Amino acid sequence: MSSTAPAQAPGQAPEAASPLLEIRGLEKHFSLSGDFLEQLKFRKGRIVREQKHVHAINGVDLDIQRGEALCVVGESGCGKSTVARTVMGLLHPSAGEIRYDGQRIDDLSHKALMPYRRRMQMIFQNPYASLNPRMTIQQTLEEPIRLHHPDWSPQRVKQQVAEVMASVGIAADWGARYGHEFSGGQRQRIAIARALAVDPEFIVADEPISALDVSIQAQVLNLLMEAQQQRNLTYLFITHDLAVVEHFGTRVAVMYLGRVCEVAPTATLFARPRHPYTQALMSAIPRLEDDRPQHIRLEGEVPTPVNLPSGCVFHGRCPHADERCRREIPALIATADGGQVACHAVEEGRID
Amino acid sequence: MALLDVNHLDVRFALRRGDVQALRDVSFSLERGERLGIVGESGAGKSVAAFSLLNLIAKPGYIAGGSIHFDGRDLTRMSDRALRHVRGHRMSMIFQDPMMTLNPVLSIGDQMVECLKAHRRISTREARAIALRKLEQVQIPSPAARLDQYPHELSGGMRQRVIIAIALLLDPDIIIADEPTTALDVTIQAEIMALLLELCEKHNVGLILITHDLGVVSQVTQRMLVMYAGRVIEQGPTREIINAPQHPYTQGLINALPQMATPGSRLNQIPGSMPSLDNLPSGCAFHPRCGFVERADGTTRRACIDEVPGFVTSGNCRVACHMVAEMLDRERIPAEEIR
Numbered sequence: 122m123s124s125t126a127p128a129q130a131p132g133q134a135p136e137a138a139s140p141l142l143e144i145r146g147l148e149k150h151f152s153l154s155g156d157f158l159e160q161l162k163f164r165k166g167r168i169v170r171e172q173k174h175v176h177a178i179n180g181v182d183l184d185i186q187r188g189e190a191l192c193v194v195g196e197s198g199c200g201k202s203t204v205a206r207t208v209m210g211l212l213h214p215s216a217g218e219i220r221y222d223g224q225r226i227d228d229l230s231h232k233a234l235m236p237y238r239r240r241m242q243m244i245f246q247n248p249y250a251s252l253n254p255r256m257t258i259q260q261t262l263e264e265p266i267r268l269h270h271p272d273w274s275p276q277r278v279k280q281q282v283a284e285v286m287a288s289v290g291i292a293a294d295w296g297a298r299y300g301h302e303f304s305g306g307q308r309q310r311i312a313i314a315r316a317l318a319v320d321p322e323f324i325v326a327d328e329p330i331s332a333l334d335v336s337i338q339a340q341v342l343n344l345l346m347e348a349q350q351q352r353n354l355t356y357l358f359i360t361h362d363l364a365v366v367e368h369f370g371t372r373v374a375v376m377y378l379g380r381v382c383e384v385a386p387t388a389t390l391f392a393r394p395r396h397p398y399t400q401a402l403m404s405a406i407p408r409l410e411d412d413r414p415q416h417i418r419l420e421g422e423v424p425t426p427v428n429l430p431s432g433c434v435f436h437g438r439c440p441h442a443d444e445r446c447r448r449e450i451p452a453l454i455a456t457a458d459g460g461q462v463a464c465h466a467v468e469e470g471r472i473d
Numbered sequence: 474m475a476l477l478d479v480n481h482l483d484v485r486f487a488l489r490r491g492d493v494q495a496l497r498d499v500s501f502s503l504e505r506g507e508r509l510g511i512v513g514e515s516g517a518g519k520s521v522a523a524f525s526l527l528n529l530i531a532k533p534g535y536i537a538g539g540s541i542h543f544d545g546r547d548l549t550r551m552s553d554r555a556l557r558h559v560r561g562h563r564m565s566m567i568f569q570d571p572m573m574t575l576n577p578v579l580s581i582g583d584q585m586v587e588c589l590k591a592h593r594r595i596s597t598r599e600a601r602a603i604a605l606r607k608l609e610q611v612q613i614p615s616p617a618a619r620l621d622q623y624p625h626e627l628s629g630g631m632r633q634r635v636i637i638a639i640a641l642l643l644d645p646d647i648i649i650a651d652e653p654t655t656a657l658d659v660t661i662q663a664e665i666m667a668l669l670l671e672l673c674e675k676h677n678v679g680l681i682l683i684t685h686d687l688g689v690v691s692q693v694t695q696r697m698l699v700m701y702a703g704r705v706i707e708q709g710p711t712r713e714i715i716n717a718p719q720h721p722y723t724q725g726l727i728n729a730l731p732q733m734a735t736p737g738s739r740l741n742q743i744p745g746s747m748p749s750l751d752n753l754p755s756g757c758a759f760h761p762r763c764g765f766v767e768r769a770d771g772t773t774r775r776a777c778i779d780e781v782p783g784f785v786t787s788g789n790c791r792v793a794c795h796m797v798a799e800m801l802d803r804e805r806i807p808a809e810e811i812r
Contacts, residue, residue, distance in 0.1 A: 196660065335687070335726055335729055336514060336743040339729035339730075339740040339742035339743070340743075342731070342740055343742055361658065361659065365731050367731065368731035368732075368737065368740070369736075387736065388736070402660060405662065407662075407666070407692050408688055408691075409688055409691050409732065416667070421614075422628050
């Protein structure tokens, strides 16, 4: 690894080292209104231009420290995948900044982004869609290496592929075969190999095990944890599965409707969730234990991200909401146990 | 006799390269008002089992053997007309994807009325009144307004509530739910499962819940089946199987859950993956992935490789495993000597 990364003494606060990735005030809106002509509407005898947006992310601040696995959890439509894609440069943010290793990357050109693309790799949810059906596994794994190291000899590329295949437990004879010949778990293994082929330091994994069966999920999670130890990887891990988060994550960020409502070290969050939404989310996990704790019933459903609620995005479903919650957007405040929570009720001490 | 009695059910799919056996020798029963879970990974045959219960297996699939006795009558020998009376009326089904189940061009009310009028001779007005009552039962906010809405106007959780209302329309004896909450978020899943459980208990409706989620099964059902490669490999009271699984596959499945390991440690994975149905291993289909083919003393248990295991009864559970059978045998001999 690079010599600039300071070794972290055990017990040292993670804030002491500069984070690998900093996300500041990130916003992403998607237009629903089509092109310019489709936006023109006839209203009260005049032609006006109307635009509607999906507010996928509304002001997200996150730091990812070197060597940690930051898990982002939330339900569908909370913006977790949009965060992942924006970080990877697959989407351009509507506002805000993304800094990688101190360098701003969200406004770079394609060419200037290339070195960062080698250092950051992505693993997608659906291994059936993320492998090119017309390429052999060998070609799939060679492609990123050739792209990022055009000066490498074919022998060196092949050697790199052989090494990465061995490290994720892919037999050498898979190379000549095509994606459709493999099961979901095997395909995800190939997708992980493709991400590791260019020796990245940061991996964004968007629901990498959600499409897999339970016994295969364990195999893939073990593989991701092994890779992290061997290669000192940093993960941004997007998932909706809290049991996986508890096992895998160093820290957890809980998102709701495009905002982060709580960030905390994993053990802290699971021992004592502070935000009412986090509490409801955790109480909803079906557990194997006999004594079934009653889950916290939330009223209503997640509002649409087209017309955001005023104030706290969660106030419509929150049992503790009051006038201030309906009016004022809560900021993330630090808690005593090392986390951050965006909730007026917690701040005022109205709830524990 | 139990309300539903499935005996030695075999389901095959006739393909050009030959028959593929999707279900082999599946037997189980369901009492009135009982809740049964069917657990397994994709390809284990749990959905085929559910579909065959209503004789809904589409060509090229067919029921090759066995019987399904419902209320004393064999569904596999029933005429289409008689079956139509059972489907929807006595047994109804909830599918995984609510958007695929609801007709997008009919309003919620029209779909419910259509279903009621297909089975009962009632007026549209009466049917709408019943539909409204069922929507109230599934706790949909402003149910009267929903009758005139279309499926795309509802959220995923709301749609699944409508599906449950439709499943309950004709007051069935059994609801078969095939992964009813897999497409939903956890908080919505918890609500839908709580609702389903409440309604089943209140109206004494039997539930066959097909899922891959052991957590859901352990919270909702009283008994469960574990399936692997088209066979039932373990069945018994849910609590006993979850707390003390006996089949090595069930053990592996439960131990592979992240909540069974200390955070950050290596998960107990099952090596390999489920074999495809047209190329099953000899003997016990699980033996290539099983850690118990070799005995503790290093000798190989040949039966695992050569013979398909039959069921042995252990406690309140039935397990298809040579290792368990051998252990039971060993325990039994000294017990008889004492007598």
